[in-house]
Ligand code: ATP
């Protein structure tokens with residue numbers, strides 16, 4: 245018997261099915277919004293909708309799928325392609341269907357820009373700066389304008405970049421951004437304007453783009469009627485996941501791609517909006533339907549398929565106490581006698597020991613490490629745990645923040661590659677030149693000025709005079725440049741040439757050259773997995789691989805490993821067991837975020853996101869002795885943090901409370917009184 249080609253639809257509930265089939269066959273249907281709570285199947289609906297469109301005849305090459313991370317894009321493409329293969333019986337053209345356009349806004353933007361660069365006066369050989377490089381370039385401009393010297397009060401490079409980025413992403417005037425978010429920088433408005441102008445000019449002259457430019461230029465292309473039509477026509481459908489975390493610029497891109505909303509599907513959850521601090525606005529999702537005439541169709545989903553009922557009840561308890569109402573009633577059919585746990589431990593050391601013990605116990609019980617995740621508010625919160633895991637030889641992968649790529653030696657090697665790719669990239673050139681013995685910032689700047697306008701860089705470099713100390717190194721460098729610049733070597737071999745060239749510098753510059761050499765070897769290994777120099781550089785910059793306990797920084801394949809992740813990087817994902825670290829006031833809400841009620845509410849949503857990642861087991865750990873630093877009139881005050889305010893005593897019955905280690909249950913090591921802690925810190929301060 246023929247398998248039912250629509251079997252995949254039968255797995256969906258009626259509302260989900262309605263969203264998947266919206267519009268039927270033929271002409272792309274009008275805009276669709278799926279707004280629904282965590283774990284209700286939004287992402288699943290998106291994957292099914294993509295598969296359904298392909299099965300019904302849409303060209304997979306014309307479907308644009310925008311997700312929050314590369315991991316999410318890969319995962320969703322895999323899901324959709326698997327469904328398509330199931331319906332491909334008797335329709336061989338479907339068997340190998342591949343989604344060509346799935347990725348983040350930034351990576352899709354980068355691809356489109358390479359194709360269309362000349363049409364908007366952009367050099368297609370541009371290189372992309374990560375946030376650190378962007379801050380460095382801003383800093384160069386800051387020094388050139390002598391803004392770095394005027395007292396020390398001028399905002400630092402990272403603040404400047406944050407302000408710049410906020411302006412670009414919210415499409416709001418500088419004055420307004422300063423007023424709202426950086427009031428202490430208001431005095432500098434004119435200087436900041438000058439600085440940003442210089443920064444923009446530098447980027448243009450050097451053919452470099454920062455992250456924001458990828459969106460900005462894309463939006464600009466979209467504003468050009470002829471181009472907009474062409475790009476818009478390339479995509480029959482545009483689908484966006486996690487729409488609640490898009491910013492104004494991203495919304496304008498979607499709108500420009502499909503002005504009438506035909507073929508547009510966006511899904512999201514306003515209760516999970518956690519990127520306002522970076523310019524995202526929940527307005528995008530709330531205002532979406534009314535943007536179009538006729539307005540978008542809205543589908544809501546209320547059944548949660550992910551979590552057990554007790555986990556959902558606790559998460560709902562947190563979000564129900566929010567200042568704004570999210571008006572959702574999620575329910576789950578997954579009964580369980582196990583309530584989520586509130587685990588009290590003495591301090592961070594005990595917390596790490598507890599997590600390890602519990603994770604191992606669950607593995608014994610048949611839950612693989614990969615099915616377990618440990619989440620935290622800020623990347624540094626996992627430090628103690630990482631040490632403990634390493635000591636106990638438990639492999640882990642850490643999402644969100646790969647330190648390996650930030651290491652100086654890794655940046656050096658990448659800078660060489662980037663400079664070859666784009667000789668005008670001043671930040672890269674600056675870095676490379678200063679590797680030569682005897683070359684400092686001044687000489688480097690002179691050399692770069694010399695190269696600024698020239699056509700043949702390899703040639704011009706021969707004319708450069710370097711200090712005698714650098715003579716030999718310079719000759720070696722010229723040989724490398726010749727080989728790479730003329731593309732004499734095929735791609736991954738290029739990287740090996742850099743490795744060989746860099747080795748003596750590494751030896752000279754770093755005491756621990758051997759360890760660092762290992763990193764470079766690993767980088768070469770990663771390089772080999774990319775088809776070209778440009779793709780390697782672009783993707784490494786936009787979406788670096790995750791860090792692992794393996795020093796290498798290369799994801800361990802086929803092995804079982806524990807997941808460590810910031811809450812931000814965990815969004816959209818799910819695990820059988822989830823443990824949240826440091827559930828204390830000061831961590832969540834973060835003491836950096838307690839400025840305004842809006843910020844605090846965003847922290848509440850973060851906790852909600854964390855809790856709703858758990859399918860079967862949820863643990864929230866509260867260390868009793870966790871110092872936080874409070875700013876007070878004159879100087880800092882160290883105090884013990886209490887349990888997060890988002891789980892007030894009134895919610896206790898939703899949890900099972902537990903003290904660890906259990907033996908300590910008798911007289912729980914109570915923290916010394918606050919006054920005493922303060923006294924201690926005062927005594928220390930006396931001797932500073
Ligand atoms: P989040 O808001 O966290 O991103 P989501 O709404 O995108 O969540 P999904 O990740 O798509 O939710 O789905 C959550 C879980 O529920 C997944 O494991 C998914 O496979 C499962 N699921 C979704 N719909 C159904 C269904 N109709 N039948 C069975 N399982 C389902």
Ligand code: MG
Pocket residue numbers: 286287288485816
């Ligand atoms: Mg999702």
